[in-house]
Amino acid sequence: MADYEIPKITGEDGIVDVPKIVKDTMVGSGPWISAPKFQKDMHFATEIEQSEDGKWTLIPNWKEAALEKMDDLRGRYRSLQLFLDICVKCGSCTDKCHYFIGTKDPKNMPVARQDLLRKVYRRYFTFAGKYFPKLVGATDLTEEVIDDWYNYYHQCSQCRRCSVFCPYGIDTAEISMAAREILNHIGRGQKYCTQIMGKVYTIGNNLGLPQRALEDTLEGLEEDVEEETGVKVAFPLDKKGAEVLLITPSADFFAEPHVDGLMGYAKVFHELELDWTLSSYASEGANFGMFIGSYENMRKIALRIRHAALDLGVKRIVFGECGHAWRVAYSFLNTLAGPFDFLDPKYPVPQHVLEITWPALQEGKLTIDKSLNDDMTLTFHDSCNIARGTNIGTEVGGQFDLPRNVIKAVCNNYVDMNQDAIKDVTFCCGGGGGILTDDLMEIRIKGAQPRMEALKEVTENNGVTHMAAICAICKSQFTKVIPYYGFSMDQIVSVHQLVSNAIVLKGQLTEEELEARDAAEEAERVAEMEARKKAAAEKKAAKDAAEKK
Amino acid sequence: MNALGLIYGVIFWAATIAIVAGVAYKIRLYWTIPAPLKIPTMPAPRTKGGVVFRMFKEVAFFHSLFRSDKLLWLFAILFHYGLALVLIRHSRYFMEGMGGVLLFLQPFGKYAAFAMIIGLIALLARRFMIDRVRYISAPSDFLMLVLLLVIGISGALMTFVSHVDVTAVNSFFISLRTFNFSGWNLPGDPLVIFHLTAVAFLMIIFPISKLMHAPGVFFSPTRNQVDDSREKRHIAPWAAELDKQGVDYLHELKK
Numbered sequence: 163m164a165d166y167e168i169p170k171i172t173g174e175d176g177i178v179d180v181p182k183i184v185k186d187t188m189v190g191s192g193p194w195i196s197a198p199k200f201q202k203d204m205h206f207a208t209e210i211e212q213s214e215d216g217k218w219t220l221i222p223n224w225k226e227a228a229l230e231k232m233d234d235l236r237g238r239y240r241s242l243q244l245f246l247d248i249c250v251k252c253g254s255c256t257d258k259c260h261y262f263i264g265t266k267d268p269k270n271m272p273v274a275r276q277d278l279l280r281k282v283y284r285r286y287f288t289f290a291g292k293y294f295p296k297l298v299g300a301t302d303l304t305e306e307v308i309d310d311w312y313n314y315y316h317q318c319s320q321c322r323r324c325s326v327f328c329p330y331g332i333d334t335a336e337i338s339m340a341a342r343e344i345l346n347h348i349g350r351g352q353k354y355c356t357q358i359m360g361k362v363y364t365i366g367n368n369l370g371l372p373q374r375a376l377e378d379t380l381e382g383l384e385e386d387v388e389e390e391t392g393v394k395v396a397f398p399l400d401k402k403g404a405e406v407l408l409i410t411p412s413a414d415f416f417a418e419p420h421v422d423g424l425m426g427y428a429k430v431f432h433e434l435e436l437d438w439t440l441s442s443y444a445s446e447g448a449n450f451g452m453f454i455g456s457y458e459n460m461r462k463i464a465l466r467i468r469h470a471a472l473d474l475g476v477k478r479i480v481f482g483e484c485g486h487a488w489r490v491a492y493s494f495l496n497t498l499a500g501p502f503d504f505l506d507p508k509y510p511v512p513q514h515v516l517e518i519t520w521p522a523l524q525e526g527k528l529t530i531d532k533s534l535n536d537d538m539t540l541t542f543h544d545s546c547n548i549a550r551g552t553n554i555g556t557e558v559g560g561q562f563d564l565p566r567n568v569i570k571a572v573c574n575n576y577v578d579m580n581q582d583a584i585k586d587v588t589f590c591c592g593g594g595g596g597i598l599t600d601d602l603m604e605i606r607i608k609g610a611q612p613r614m615e616a617l618k619e620v621t622e623n624n625g626v627t628h629m630a631a632i633c634a635i636c637k638s639q640f641t642k643v644i645p646y647y648g649f650s651m652d653q654i655v656s657v658h659q660l661v662s663n664a665i666v667l668k669g670q671l672t673e674e675e676l677e678a679r680d681a682a683e684e685a686e687r688v689a690e691m692e693a694r695k696k697a698a699a700e701k702k703a704a705k706d707a708a709e710k711k
Numbered sequence: 712m713n714a715l716g717l718i719y720g721v722i723f724w725a726a727t728i729a730i731v732a733g734v735a736y737k738i739r740l741y742w743t744i745p746a747p748l749k750i751p752t753m754p755a756p757r758t759k760g761g762v763v764f765r766m767f768k769e770v771a772f773f774h775s776l777f778r779s780d781k782l783l784w785l786f787a788i789l790f791h792y793g794l795a796l797v798l799i800r801h802s803r804y805f806m807e808g809m810g811g812v813l814l815f816l817q818p819f820g821k822y823a824a825f826a827m828i829i830g831l832i833a834l835l836a837r838r839f840m841i842d843r844v845r846y847i848s849a850p851s852d853f854l855m856l857v858l859l860l861v862i863g864i865s866g867a868l869m870t871f872v873s874h875v876d877v878t879a880v881n882s883f884f885i886s887l888r889t890f891n892f893s894g895w896n897l898p899g900d901p902l903v904i905f906h907l908t909a910v911a912f913l914m915i916i917f918p919i920s921k922l923m924h925a926p927g928v929f930f931s932p933t934r935n936q937v938d939d940s941r942e943k944r945h946i947a948p949w950a951a952e953l954d955k956q957g958v959d960y961l962h963e964l965k966k
Contacts, residue, residue, distance in 0.1 A: 183842050205960045238949055240744040241932050247737070248927035251852045252787070253837070253844035254779040268846045277847065289919045290851070299849030322933075325752045327779035329769065329787075330924055331933035333750065457747060457950065462959045493749045493940045500944045510941045550753050553938055559754045586754060587778075 166604050168646050169264055169611040176580030176619030178612050180257040184266040188608075192313040193601045196351030203360040204459055210349035224348040225303055229286055231344045236283075241336040246283045248330055249273060255324040255334070260589045261317050264608035269314045272324035272334040278310055279341050312350050315341040317605050319595035320453065321546035326586055338595070339455030346454060354599035355450045362463055367412035367446035373400075376442055379415050387425055392671030392679060395425075395432040401439035403475050406431070408440050409467055409491070409512070410482025411447040411634035419656045420637055423483050426658025429665050430519050433528050438480070444470035447487035448634065452494075453596030464490065464498035477505055479512040483656055485633030486594065488514060489551035514554045516564045516632070519661060523571045529666040532574050538628045539575035540660070541620050542566055543613065543640075544588035545633035562586075565632055565657050572664040577624040583616035591631075593639025606639060607646050614647040621649075632657050716895035719907060720887055726914040733918025734926060741930040745947035751936035762937055769934055786833040790859075793827030796820045797866070804877075804884045824867040831860045855920070858913060865906040875900045 169178075195218045198208040209221045221227060236243040255272040257263070262270040269275060277299070284291030284300035291300030301307065320335035345351065361370040371379070380397035387395045398404060408431075414424040431438045444466040451460025471479055479502075481491045491512045496502065502511040510517070522528050542565055548554070554561045562585045570576050583589050592609030620626040631637050631654065641651040671679060756762050768774040773791075777784045800820025803809055809817070835856045838848050869875045879898045886894025897903070916922070929935065946954075949961070956964055 180843075183846055205962070237744060238747065238947070240741060240746045240930065241750065243744055244741055244927055244930055244932075248921060248924040248931075250921045250924050251844075251847050251849070252776075252783060253841065253847060254776055254783060256843040256847065258779070268843065271843055271847065273847050290916075294851075296850070297854075298851045322752060325933050327775055329773055329776040329779075330928045331752060331769075331775070331931040333752070333933050336750070458953070458960045461950075461953065496940055496944045497748060497946050497950070512941075551750075553753060553755075556757075558757060558938070561753065586752075 166607050166646070169608060169614075171611065171615045171618045171647055173615075173618040173622040176616040177582055178263050178615045181263065181266045183268040183271075185268060188261075188265045188267040188270065188313070188317060188605060190313050191309070192316050192352075193597070193599060194353040195312075195349075196353045196356040200353060200356040200360055201346075201349070201351050203363055204346065204351065204356050204456065206346040206351050206356070207349045218349065220305070220308065221349040224308070228303060228308070228344050228348050231347045232279075232283065232340075233287070235340050235343060236287075239336065239340065241333065242340045245276070245330075245332045245336060246280050249276065249280070249332055250330075252329065254327050254329060255332075258324050258327050259318075259334075260321070260323070260592060260612045261319070261605060261609045264592070264611040265317075265605070267317075269310070270317055272328075275314055275318055276332070276334055276337045278307070278314055279337055282307060308345070308348070308350065311341050312345055315345070316352060316597055316602065317609075319546070319590045319592065319597060319609065321590035321594055322550040323546065323587065323589065326550065335595070339452070341455070342453070342596075343455035346456060352454065352596065354601070355454050355596045358448075359450050359459060359463065362446050362450075362466070366441075366443050366466070368448050368450070369412045369415070371412060371415060371445065373442035376415065376440075376445060380440070383421070383425060383428070387428070390676075391667055392676060393432070393667045393669050395428050395667070397424075397428055398439040400442050400474065401437075404437045404439035405476060406436055406438035406478045406480050407444075407467075407471050407474060407476040408438055408480050408482060408515075409444060409447045409487075410440070411484040411487055412445060413634040413638060414482055415445075417634075417638065418641070419652075419654055419659050420483075420634055422659035422662055423656030424658075426656065426660075426662035426665070427482055427515050429662055429667060430515075430522065430528065430658070433665065433667060434518070434522055436518075439474060439476070441470035441474060443473070447481055447484045447491070449487060449490040450596055452486055452490055460490065460494070461498040464495055467495070468499040468502075471502075472504065478509045479505065480515055480518065481512050482515050483632040483634065483658060485545035485547035485635055486551075487634075488554075489547040492552035492554075514564075515658065516554055516568060519658070520555070520564050520568050520571075523568060528661075529668075530572055530664045531666050532572060532664055534664045535573040535660055536575070538573065538655075538660075539577065539624065539626045540569055540573050540655075541577050541579050541617065541626045541629050542569060542584075542657075543579075543591065543629050543631045543636060544584050544586075545631060545636050546588060546590040546594055548632060549586055549588045559585075565630075568657060569630055569660060572660050577620050577626055579616040579620050583612060589613045589616070591633075591636040591639040592643060594633075594635050598635050598639055607643055610639070610643045610647070614644065614649075617644075617649070618647070628653050628655050630655050630657050630660060712892055712895040713897065715899055715904075716883060716897040719883075719897050719904075719911075720892075720895045722911050723887060723907075726911040730914040730917045734923070737918055737923055738926055738930075741927065745949070746932040746936070747947035747950050749936055749938075749940040749945050750932050751938055752933040753938065755936065755938040757938050759937055762935055766929065766934060770928060783837070786830050786837070788830075789826045790830030790834060793823040793825070793830055796823035797827060797863075804881050805888055807881075807885060821870055824863060824870065828860065828863045828867060831856055831863060835860070851920070855922075858909060862906060862909045862913065865902055865909065869902050869906065873902060875903050 201208045207221045211219050259272050281299055281301045282303050290298045315338045318338040322333055322335050325333035358368045383397050413420045449463045451463050505511050548561050554564045589612040593606050640654040756765055796819050838844050876898050883897050
């Protein structure tokens, strides 16, 4: 583990005390900058050059381009224009951001983060800022301001916790998305996001897994499930005419604990005899277009799902466990890639996998042995994008209830964390919004502090051993970051991993039967080996005999 | 008509035009700029009626603020409710005689000035005392509170300490309203002048300042949208154009 100053967690009441501000603790150069080859695929500005010391220039007319983009965006997004105008600086949001709590840097207070953009908006687009800049805190757009934008707008995970507490609903995520979109167009794209989106355009998923590799992986998963249960559970790929198209984050194909979740979905579908498939063309649930504020690129990725659904002739679209993917799916997909009038109107478009699993559990369609999860005491981390950006099911608040209901239906031991750290006031994992990259490790670790504190408290007081999540970014972030806080990475689990553990498939072999099967297979293998050896010996003997002649 | 009456008559008509036209311009802006995506802060109401209720809780009781910071909420309620009552009471200066409701509200409006002033002093004190709030405050954020305090204190002084000729002020504003120029007479009381100057200034800067939060909150997409994105397709005109022309990027659109 690299050397970072790790915030101390106490385990006292699960909530971190609001710190005094300490200026410039997180001043820096921001994440790695997107090179022209990655910018090009996104239709972003490419006329930038790298000097020998590694620094990138901005595009030649960066100032005009930035102001022009700001003007363009405020004419296309009411949120931007309104939020820049109406903030009264009451300070309600100032202690709500996990990055401020973890870093103490005042520029990580939501309103101060907005002000980085607002002070430039005021200078160039408002009466007071044009004529009385000092009075209203307006400033000229300089390269230093751009550096601050690039640094601090990549210390925002767009989790929207601040928007819950703002009396006008001002959402810093909207400002940080707009700021990143301006940066995209002056040569300050972020490499992590643009490179990944490039892979989606050329290969179909964030990880760059081509169709053949995906096929092999899924075959491997089929074998694993059969090995464990004795039941052949299918993981179909590009199956034309299937009823359900499953869209899931590509981390589900191999990363731990994500892949255990994928096995869970497959087992549920198998039990319900649902005819489903994955698509190699749209083998990605994630949509990083949202993070970088690019409507056009977000739409372009979303349209791949529409094309896959049309091409495969499916009737329903179901999303796996992913936070921002579910926000784009639930809240934006109909806008970006609709209308979905070619799908079965009996089902919402798209559905969340929990909207299949929970009703199935309620109707008793799944055989569950809860005791199979008795080695764990669970808590649940509400993912920010799901909690504050979506719903699950048809009732208000379903995004909090359905995952908890499912966990409680498959586990005997469940405890919630402090109520000021869950549901709609949940703290982000610290890695959302396009900052799940090694070049931003310090902010990821510090931003996780509020969640770690809440987890520590239930660990010490309620004996919690594992934390479940329904987001690929949360899972990846936590498995990487919690060791810094003294936990171990296998304490993070997928919700459908818990389902997978507890589900008893039709025709599933018992422990004894599995042992007997393995013993029989072993005996068969040994017999085959013996037979082979014998045959080889006979062949050799015959050859020797022939040579003697 | 006296000279003071003419000057303040012109100032108040100019200030009225400024606030009405300015706010109308801004509202038109917020009305016409689309919200291209569904971004209500969830959990959000599933019906329009639910949204009206959510907005009512927000505007009448500062619900989000209550969840955030109880002390700030108290100061904000003191100030805003105090101001509202004071404003209702002030409608007497624009009409001849008073209706029953207004008559009933007069004493409340009178003492509401104290709630308003106490609220403002507390809000100003937090700007100095809390390090996070001090950091985010520009000079204008302090001055806005000072301006409101000047208005509140000068008004309260006229009610409770140094009484002014209310009937004269009343007939001045009635003749302003009715363009009865012969009645444009304003008594030369320094407190009246001070109070009215500050009010006119506040009216003029209203549409170009953060005071726009008052009409603005109704347009906030995180608070005024219904949670129905899967049932109804929501699309902005500029985004629909991408679908129509079958292109991926805005710069590829034919005009």
